[in-house]
Amino acid sequence: MDPIQRVASREVYRNNWMSVREDEIRRSDGSTGVYGVVDKPAFALVIAQDGDRFRLVEQFRYPVGARRWEFPQGTAPDQDEFSPGELAARELREETGLRAGSMVTLGRLDLAAGMSSQRGWVFHATDITEGEPEREHEEQDMRSAWFSRADIEKMILGGEIADAQSIAAWAQLMLAERHRP
Known part of the structure; x- marks a missing residue:
């Protein structure tokens, strides 16, 4: 019970x-x-890596009243037919224009388990091909850029990346790398 x-x-x-x-x-x-x-609805977050570069997006987040850097992520309301991997590929393409030859699941995240039912999947994308973003109207102020591993860690420590999902996803990537056979 x-x-x-x-x-x-x-x-x-x-x-x-x-x-x-x-x-x-x-x-x-x-x-x-x-x-x-x-x-x-469930979300997908993608850590896109090309060599030692990682792709972030920046946009204005209305609820906190500030622009924020984070890993590409999103949902597909009323479109339950997407698998988590398909959703991840779609979000990556829409927000950055990137396509991944390899997309590996790193883990799951509960967004805010004390108040929300939303859960998500975290993916590590490699074998990257660049293209043009296909952003939704709500994402018109978004920009994206490549950052080094050291830059991302500095941004997390300095509070420039404060998105909880992005920080948790980064921890999942670091643990996956440490425990790779």
Whole structure:
């Protein structure tokens, strides 16, 4: 039996990218409560590597009111037919114009497990071919550039890269490299 059971649920908000619901819950000791949950579709994040260069994108992130560098990532609302790998290839192509000859899964991430159901996959893309980005309208202010490993680490330590998914994905890559046979 789950330690928390949903007794009732109501949707309080919805748009094309997310919904918010309020669940009445019952804990294992019988006490009741309320849980607010943000539901979003699964995302894919891609660490594209060409030699010792890694591709980042920068865009204005409205909720934090600042431009942020991060690894290419995104979702495909209402398009459940995409596998995680297909979604990763699509996001990489759309945001950077890059195509990968090899796309290896590094792991999974729960975006904010205390408040959101959103989960994602992290991929390491290599054997890179460059092309033109195919950005969505919302991404019109986006730019992308190559960075060295040292630059990325300096940007993480200096707070220039503050995106939690990008930092967690970087840790997954570092661990995968350390434990490669």
